[in-house]
Amino acid sequence: MSSATGTRIDAPSSHALNLWADGQKVATLGYEPMNDRWSLDYDADWVATPAAFPLSPALPFQPPAGGYAAGAVKRFVENLLPEGRALEITATTYRVSKSNIYALISALGTETTGAFRFWPSAEAPPVVAAKPPREVSREELDRRIAERDEIPFAVWDGKVRMSIAGVQDKLMVYLDRPLDDGGRVFLVEPPLASTHILKPDPARLVTPHLVINEHFCMALARRMALPVAEVSIYRTPRPVLVVRRFDRVVVQGVGQGVDHGANEPTVQRLHIIDACQASDLPESFKYERNLGGGEHVRNIREGVSFEMLFERVGQTVNKAAASMTLVRWALFQFLIGNSDAHGKNFSFFVRREGLDPAPWYDLVSVLQYPDIDHELAMAWGDAFSLNEVGAFQLADFAQRCGIDRKLLQREAARLAKLVVQHAPAQALADDYVDDGERAFAGQLRDFVMGQAARLTQLAGEAAKLKPEFL
Template sequence: MTLRKAEVLFKDTAAGTLEETASGGTRFTYAKDWNTSIACVLPALQREHEWAQGVHPFFQHLGPEGWLREKQARTARIQEEDDFGLLLRYGADCIGAVGVRRFAGDKGDDVEVAEVTANPGRTISGIQRKLLVVKDGQTFTPAGREGLAPYIAKFNSERENLRTLVRNENLSLRWAAELLGKKEVNEFELANVAVLNEQALIVKRFDRTADGGKLRLEDFAQILNKPSGRDFAGKYDASYEDVAGVIKKHSARPEIDVSRFFRRLIVYVLVGNCDAHLKNFSLLETADGLRLSPAYDVVNTAVYDGFDQTIALTIDGKKPNLDAIAPKLLTDFGKSVGLTDNAIKLVFNDLRKAAKRAASIIEPPDGEAPDGFVHRYSEIVRGSCLRILGE
């Protein structure tokens, strides 16, 4: 068996190598003259980082899941399970500042990828149908191999019972922005994407600067070194206490970011988001250092029949049902992660006022049937607000 080797880039500069090992794992090695850590879990003081089985979780989580993974694997004629092969073909431009590419002159057995809806030369993590896109005037189109890719287009699921995902996330982000503040959620809009001729939620990437520069961005599955697993369940293998612990250890302003995280977690409960897993929290490079990134992937999952109604990660060792979460559980959690009684009360008071202001956002449209999407969405959110905020 030929063991493959790739060049690892940090902000488009060679920082080291990633190679397969004879035992079936991978090894990342920093370049001789490289002295800056490219990830929390890959400190530069340790020159080699080996993972016993499969691709190291930090790099594994750079790759796609679900729809885009199937499309990229099929287009390039790669096995869907081949994490290393997918990174070699599509990993040069990933979310965040780290990329993976073949060494110059190493063509391998590559099949030319010309299908633009496969985002040749780029990839993005996550299970939802999504693509990297660019904006030309008022038109969004799939990003090609070269140039900027400052937006992500997120589409409705092909599953019949999830055909409202775009509408759902647009509504959830609007509501969350009112409760958290506009700067606390990523920028978004609804638009049609050419080539696919399909409406999408377009989110502006916060890991790219206006001129296309790359910012370090690490999700908490990467920071906690959680393998994705065959069924991509590794992102659920943790607690919200673990999330707070990461913030305390790696954030440049941990006290502020723990409070932001606590406020965000309450909003996710209020909006019915049972899928706030490790990959939905990230640390972002700022002028001050790593900080909790804006909120993203906010969806009311409780509105869908058959979807797990328990929260994504544990609190106090348990995963309670959404409708069983009471103020005491959240208050006790806040105390357990180091927030004062006054800080916790302030969060609840702020959210109570903001929920009143946001009430019109989730008001069902005139003429919608009582069992319509917004009616069901609104019923869940209002019930949560009444139970948790008393409003």
């Protein structure tokens, strides 16, 4: 590259971003583009803080003698980025390659999942907002949903506003109070952090009533006293799922609210990682069959499986509680028919002492849609189709994951009983406002109650199988 005088200016051999959490520098992220070499150096003051925590188990405060595993830093960062069309839109908007992970996190890193902000190394994140937050009216939100084919939903005011993993259209926003109490919706800029995620129905026709589907499954889990994110439906009048972020906590303070009053609430960011990050795997390994289901690669199963997920229990603070949470999560996916429960759909809070399972999210009955693939993201035993799951596959699952089969039987029967108790009431909830939505909710009710009966029977039979048959 040359300057106006013709003198050559050598491109820098390395770049750096600082990671910040709650106004404190955490670490420096280094990147050498020619070698695609990444580094991570924790700040000594952060490490000395009693409440401090590492980015992930694969990136402890004190690296091994030979340094972190090759690619571990890059894999952690890559898992923070959006996927699919949102990733393409981001790359196009910022004129970078989809494979340029460093450029993408530089553009999107001020509001990712978890506690950290990625910030230019010569600067510090602002403490006070430079301008008032940008409010989004109900009418504008409805218009933007309608024109997604012309203007990507992820782009607002020329800036990509989706910086969390996933393929669905999402918008991260700050709500100053609940929407049913006259709350307002704001786009976020540092120092303001988002508190909720808005998810409209997809534009594609193969997944009708997806908002109702996810709301039903999430609300059913909450009725069953399972650990799940809070959801509601906002009408523009189009249905939009509103998901309360569990990696954000609103506390009283000064500086991050929308009006900057003396008692303005602030948003504290909590650190979470998904199962891919906890397993030190790239995003492309989120499915157990990481190379797909083709004939020549279908037996390659290097991605996140139930067995690998249960191996994370060894990294948790309360191992007995974490194991039971994973048992219930797996069984609930069976009950609702969620074939797409993959490695990025389960997360953990990161503490200094270890991991804690986070509330559940992205609970959808994928089997309601006949025109999309139903291959299971994680196999029950060797079964990659829910219809193929029998007593033997459940017993195989239990053995691989170290679960007592009698315990599996009891928990399956308990959850099935709760489904039968609560699914009819959820189908009649006032959240579903027209005949189409109520009919779809009734369809979901009938499906999960059928799955409850099936699971009870199969788990009972699995408990009786002789160990030598496995």
